[in-house]
Amino acid sequence: MRRSTFFAFIAPSFVLMLLFIATPLVIVGWQSLHQERGLFHDVKVETCSPGFLRQTCTTEIRSQPVRGADGKAITETRFVGLDNFAALLQPDLLGRALSGSRAAFAELLELDFYRALRFTLTFTFATLPLVLGLGLAIALAVDATVRSLRGPAIFVSLLPYVITPVVGALSIRWLFVGDGIGTAGLEGLTGQRILMLTSGWTMELLMLFYRVWHVAPFAFLVFYAGLQTVDQSTMEAAVVDGATRLQRLRTIVLPHLAPLVVFVALIHMMDSYRVFEEVVGFASQSYRISLQWLTFHYLTADNTGNRAVSRASASAILTMVGIVLLLIPLLMRTWREHRGK
Amino acid sequence: MMLRKFAAMAAVSLLASVSAQAACDIHPPMPIKIMTASFPAWKAVTTAMAECGNLQVEFDMLYRDKQPAALAAKPALYNIAGTAPNNLVPLLNDGLVRPLDDLVAKFGQQLTPNQLVRIDGKVMAIAMMVNTQHFMYREDVLKSLNIPVPKTYDDILAAAAAMRKANAVQYPFAGSWKAGWDLAMEFINLFPAYGGSFVGAGNVPTINNATGLKTLATLKALTEYMDPEYLTADAASVAKQFQQGKVAMSNFWASRAGAMDDPKESTVVGKVIMAAAPAAVAGGKPATTLFWDGFAIAKNIPDQEAEYAFRVALKGIDAEMVKANNATAVWLIKEYQPSRLSEGAIASAEQGAPSYQATTAMGLMHSALGTGMADFFTGRKTAEQTLASIEAAYTTAARERGIMK
Numbered sequence: 001m002r003r004s005t006f007f008a009f010i011a012p013s014f015v016l017m018l019l020f021i022a023t024p025l026v027i028v029g030w031q032s033l034h035q036e037r038g039l040f041h042d043v044k045v046e047t048c049s050p051g052f053l054r055q056t057c058t059t060e061i062r063s064q065p066v067r068g069a070d071g072k073a074i075t076e077t078r079f080v081g082l083d084n085f086a087a088l089l090q091p092d093l094l095g096r097a098l099s100g101s102r103a104a105f106a107e108l109l110e111l112d113f114y115r116a117l118r119f120t121l122t123f124t125f126a127t128l129p130l131v132l133g134l135g136l137a138i139a140l141a142v143d144a145t146v147r148s149l150r151g152p153a154i155f156v157s158l159l160p161y162v163i164t165p166v167v168g169a170l171s172i173r174w175l176f177v178g179d180g181i182g183t184a185g186l187e188g189l190t191g192q193r194i195l196m197l198t199s200g201w202t203m204e205l206l207m208l209f210y211r212v213w214h215v216a217p218f219a220f221l222v223f224y225a226g227l228q229t230v231d232q233s234t235m236e237a238a239v240v241d242g243a244t245r246l247q248r249l250r251t252i253v254l255p256h257l258a259p260l261v262v263f264v265a266l267i268h269m270m271d272s273y274r275v276f277e278e279v280v281g282f283a284s285q286s287y288r289i290s291l292q293w294l295t296f297h298y299l300t301a302d303n304t305g306n307r308a309v310s311r312a313s314a315s316a317i318l319t320m321v322g323i324v325l326l327l328i329p330l331l332m333r334t335w336r337e338h339r340g341k
Numbered sequence: 342m343m344l345r346k347f348a349a350m351a352a353v354s355l356l357a358s359v360s361a362q363a364a365c366d367i368h369p370p371m372p373i374k375i376m377t378a379s380f381p382a383w384k385a386v387t388t389a390m391a392e393c394g395n396l397q398v399e400f401d402m403l404y405r406d407k408q409p410a411a412l413a414a415k416p417a418l419y420n421i422a423g424t425a426p427n428n429l430v431p432l433l434n435d436g437l438v439r440p441l442d443d444l445v446a447k448f449g450q451q452l453t454p455n456q457l458v459r460i461d462g463k464v465m466a467i468a469m470m471v472n473t474q475h476f477m478y479r480e481d482v483l484k485s486l487n488i489p490v491p492k493t494y495d496d497i498l499a500a501a502a503a504m505r506k507a508n509a510v511q512y513p514f515a516g517s518w519k520a521g522w523d524l525a526m527e528f529i530n531l532f533p534a535y536g537g538s539f540v541g542a543g544n545v546p547t548i549n550n551a552t553g554l555k556t557l558a559t560l561k562a563l564t565e566y567m568d569p570e571y572l573t574a575d576a577a578s579v580a581k582q583f584q585q586g587k588v589a590m591s592n593f594w595a596s597r598a599g600a601m602d603d604p605k606e607s608t609v610v611g612k613v614i615m616a617a618a619p620a621a622v623a624g625g626k627p628a629t630t631l632f633w634d635g636f637a638i639a640k641n642i643p644d645q646e647a648e649y650a651f652r653v654a655l656k657g658i659d660a661e662m663v664k665a666n667n668a669t670a671v672w673l674i675k676e677y678q679p680s681r682l683s684e685g686a687i688a689s690a691e692q693g694a695p696s697y698q699a700t701t702a703m704g705l706m707h708s709a710l711g712t713g714m715a716d717f718f719t720g721r722k723t724a725e726q727t728l729a730s731i732e733a734a735y736t737t738a739a740r741e742r743g744i745m746k
Contacts, residue, residue, distance in 0.1 A: 037743035038434070040701070047699070048459035049426060050468040050633045050673055052690035055455045062700055063544055063744040064461075071436045071640075075743075087737055110722060110730070178570050198569050200719065286520040286572050286715035297712075303522075304704035305409045305431025306742055 032084050032313035036077045038306075039066040084314035088113045113315070116291045117322075123208065123290070124272045124326070130212045131268055132261060135219020140249075142220070143227045154224070161217035169281020172210045173197070200287035207278040207288065215271070219264045226260045227253070259337075266330050273323050291319045365393035365656050369649040372397050375636075376411065377423025378404050380596060382470055382634065382670035389665075390657035404428070412437040417639035420650035424466055424637050426699035427707070429458075434701060438465060438637040444651045451659060456673050458635065468635035469658045470670040472596045473694060474530060475629060475685035476616045479589040479609065482509050493620045494531070494559050494628070497590060501566035504589055513566040515588035517576040524572070524718075525710035526630070530592070532556045533695060534621035534628030544702045544745045546735045548710075549728040557717055557724045559621070564718060572715055584608060592618055592629065595686035599668055602682065615685030617692050626693040633673070633696075701744055709735035 040063040048057040065073035090111055096104035108114050142153045160168065175182035176196040186194050196202045230253055238248050276292040279285060285293065298312035372395050377383045379400035387398045399419070401407060405428040411418040412432060422432065432438045440463040445452060449467075458466040476491070483490060483500065486507055491497040501513035517523045532539070537552035564571060568582065580597045582588045584607040600606060601613040618629035636654050638647050660676040671683045679687055697703075713731035716722040722730065739745035 035741060037741060040742075040744045043461070045461045046459065047461075048457070049631070049696040049699070050455050050458065050471060050635075051631060051696065052471055052671065052673070052687050053455060055457075056696055057459070061542075063702065065434050065701075067436060073435055107726075110716070110726065178568075195569055197573065200721075283573060286719055301406050301409070301431075302705060302708035302738065303405075303427055303430070304434065304701045304708075304742065306705075306738075308738065308741060310741065311737075 028313045028316055031309055032317050033079060033081065034077050035080045035084065035310045036075050039074045039076060040064065041066050080310070084310045085318070087311060088314055088318065112289065112294055113291075113318075116289045116294045119204070119288045120273060120275060120290045120292075120322075122204070123211070123275050123278075124269055126208055127211050127215070127272055128265060128268055130208075131215050131219050132264060134212060134216040135264065136223050136257075138216065138220040139223035139227055142224060157220055158217045160213050161215070161221075163214070165214065165277035166281050168214055169207075169210055169278050172206060172213075173282045176206060197282075200284075203282060203284050203287050207275075207282055207284065210278060210281075211272060211275070215268060219268070222260050222264050223257060226257045230256050262330055262334060266327060269326050269330075270323055273326060274319070291315065291322065295319065364661075365653075367393045367649065367652050367656060369393060369395050369653060371395070371646055371649065373421065373646075373650050373653050374419045375399070375421035375423065375654075376401055376404055376408060376419045377636075378402060378425075378634075381599070382596065382666075382672075383423055385662060385666035385669050386469065386657040389659065389662035390653050393653045393656055396653065408432065409435060409437065412639050412641065415641045416643075417641040420639055420642055420646060421654050422637050422639065423634070425472075425632055425634050426458075426697045427632075427704065429466055429637065430699050430701060430704050432637060433460060433465065433699075437640055439640040439647060440465060441467065441638060441651065444638075444648060448648075448652055448655060451655060451675075453673065453675060456635070458633070466635050466637040467654070467658075468633035468673055470634050470672050471686060471690060472594060472632045472634060472671070473618070473629050473686050473689050474526070474592050475595055475618045475627075475689050477583070477591050477593050477598065477601070477613055477685065478616070479510070479586075479612055480614045481612050482589040485509070490614075490616060491590070491619055493623050493625075494563075495623075497619055498562055498566075500590065501563075505566060510589045511587045512568045512582070513589050514563055515567055515574070515579050515582055515591045516563070516571065516593065517574055517579045518567075518571045519575045520572045520715035521711040522707065523575060523711075524714050525707050527560055527592075528556055528710050528714060529697075529707065530618070530629045531559060531621055534625055539698075539706045540702045544739055546706065546732045546739075548706070549732045553728045554724050557714075557727065561718065561724075572718060581606075583613065595671055595683065598682040598685070615682060617685060617688035618694060626695070627689040629689050629694045631690055631694050631696045634670075701742065702739065705738045705742060705744075706735055709738060 042061050043064045044059060045062045045064065046057055046059045047062075048055045068074050090108070093104055093108050093111070097108045109118060138157050142150060142157065145153055174180055177183065178195060178197070183194050183196060196206060234252055235248060238252060243251070274292045275290040276296065279288065279290050279293040285297075289297070295312050295315040298308040298315060301307050373390075373393075374397045375387065375390070376399045377387070379402055383400065387396070390396050391398070404423065408419075408422050408424075408428065409431045412422060413435060417437070422438065424432065429438075442464050445457065445464055445467075452467065456468045457464045458468055478490065482504065486503055486509060488500045488503055489496075491500050497514065504510055504513040516527065518527060532548065532552060535552045535555050537550070537556070538547055541547045568574065568588075576594055576597055579588075579591060579593060580600045583591065583593075583601060584603075586608050595615070598613075598615050602610050604610050618627035620626060621628045638650055638654070642650070658674055660674065663672050663674045663676045667678055668680055668682060671677075671679075671686045709731050713727060713734055716730070717724055717727035736745065
């Protein structure tokens with residue numbers, strides 16, 4: 001292909017990427033290093049609020065925003081360096097925790113950011129093997145069923161993946177809420193009062209279960225496609241040589257699927273590091289929060305109508321850095337293989 | 342076909358608005374738009390406003406988040422903002438609502454001085470009703486166990502223990518304690534009643550002290566007698582539990598009192614009594630906070646439009662509306678007749694319950710309490726750690742906002 005043709009082809013996608021990915025990234029980066037503050041001054045104000053029949057008036061010193069000529073509150077934006085990151089990461093405490101202080105470490109895990117990081121990492125690494133394993137198991141099972149049943153089997157296996165994440169999370173939550181059917185069933189089986197949503201770890205288990213249920217079909221789909229391209233002559237040769245099903249799986253099928261495993265692992269890690277719907281769906285924020293949820297939380301207006309945009313930007317940048325760090329080993333492996341060929 | 346259906350619908354709605362206009366002689370030439378929270382009192386008021394025609398109502402439970410942006414537009418997307426002390430703060434801070442003194446002088450003869458919400462001497466909003474959390478209890482349960490009506494939180498704990506012992510109800514106590522705004526409200530009710538104040542000079546937080554610890558301890562003691570899933574209980578679900586006879590006592594919103602006597606939903610009609618909110622210490626003021634609901638008028642609209650909007654809004658809170666909806670709320674309107682259901686709210690107000698402090702500092706404190714308190718109740722943090730982290734969260738936010746050095 002001529003160089004000019006190549007550029008003409010990639011130009012639209014390049015422009016769009018610049019506009020919708022690079023520009024927001026730069027802006028978020030800029031915001032994470034700045035803070036916009038309102039200017040306030042203390043004024044003596046008389047406030048009267050209605051009671052029943054009588055009004056109560058109080059005169060007190062209140063912080064009122066300073067207004068410009070246009071009546072708008074004046075704000076100033078200033079460069080604060082890494083302050084926003086420090087507010088999230090608390091470097092002093094981190095330093096003490098890393099130098100071996102147990103108390104500092106326990107305190108660290110109570111901070112929003114580390115709490116979210118702990119959950120996000122557990123979530124990502126606990127679901128990964130389960131999704132890969134379950135996906136592969138379903139793929140092998142469907143591949144082994146008679147041809148006429150494969151269509152319906154694929155359809156049914158794909159269903160959980162089709163459901164909107166928030167709706168799926170909500171429905172699982174409603175199953176296991178105090179008086180839900182799921183809870184009632186479990187109580188009937190065990191004869192004990194069960195409360196799934198009153199402690200963090202049961203909620204975490206439900207969230208893990210939900211994510212595996214939701215994403216396993218994706219792994220299944222990829223692996224099933226991979227299984228269709230396994231070299232049949234090698235398989236037949238193995239059968240002739242008397243290899244068992246397990247031996248065939250280990251020596252022929254799995255090596256063949258290896259690049260796909262890496263691919264699914266990559267996508268899954270990227271997705272689950274950004275876990276968000278589960279926290280919203282299960283309303284788990286008193287017990288478990290994720291990094292993505294933390295960013296969202298900072299962006300939500302507080303009771304004064306203010307949004308902590310700077311801290312949200314810092315949190316978003318940290319999430320992105322986290323994803324990149326997670327993916328580096330897998331990306332390096334892919335790169336090495338690519339170069340090896 | 343579709344088009345014809347729409348035409349027919351438009352014709353019908355036009356007819357409806359024409360006939361509705363009969364009761365109101367204001368006839369605004371431009372559409373009057375209002376955004377409010379969605380609860381029965383607002384439905385009654387907007388229905389009365391609609392009699393003037395040309396009214397567009399938007400009920401939205403996210404009004405607190407949406408109003409500032411909607412009123413900042415030029416022209417503002419709504420003429421009238423349904424508001425309450427806490428969510429008036431962002432509107433005032435950004436200068437999005439207009440002073441109403443002129444309009445009140447010109448058209449507001451029906452208003453009592455009590456209804457005028459004054460900030461810095463200027464009328465910034467008109468109140469139509471008060472709302473507060475008060476003590477609701479099942480009279481039959483208390484009587485059958487010979488328990489006197491609790492007056493303080495200690496009394497409530499004693500009564501709850503007696504009910505638990507007699508196995509009288511499933512959960513002796515309930516409350517809308519959902520983590521976030523609601524849970525913080527419980528602290529805000531109780532903490533000043535123990536003598537605490539939320540911020541000091543220079544907006545420095547003053548909650549991390551013995552009073553704060555006492556407040557958390559009392560709240561924690563109550564949870565012993567509550568539905569274990571109390572951290573997800575909102576007002577609607579508590580009302581339901583009351584109606585189903587599962588709970589016997591609650592410090593609960595007056596605006597939900599009416600639901601107790603609704604024969605379609607409630608199994609405890611006539612058995613629930615509303616009393617003043619319990620005191621924190623014997624002989625103290627009721628440990629609750631007074632709220633009002635009312636409206637403000639957008640700044641970024643032409644004066645003439647504001648005048649029509651104000652008049653239409655007054656039409657919504659006139660004598661006729663109150664007469665038709667007397668039991669719907671504790672109205673501040675002259676013609677209102679207090680009923681059995683409003684006794685608790687009125688008693689709380691008369692015994693000196695404080696009003697919600699609508700300040701920026703309080704807004705930030707409310708948010709910080711809302712996110713921080715749950716950790717104490719889930720057992721993640723001790724009371725001391727919880728107050729320290731709430732203090733830290735408030736300080737970060739207050740510095741970012743610019744109200745604290």
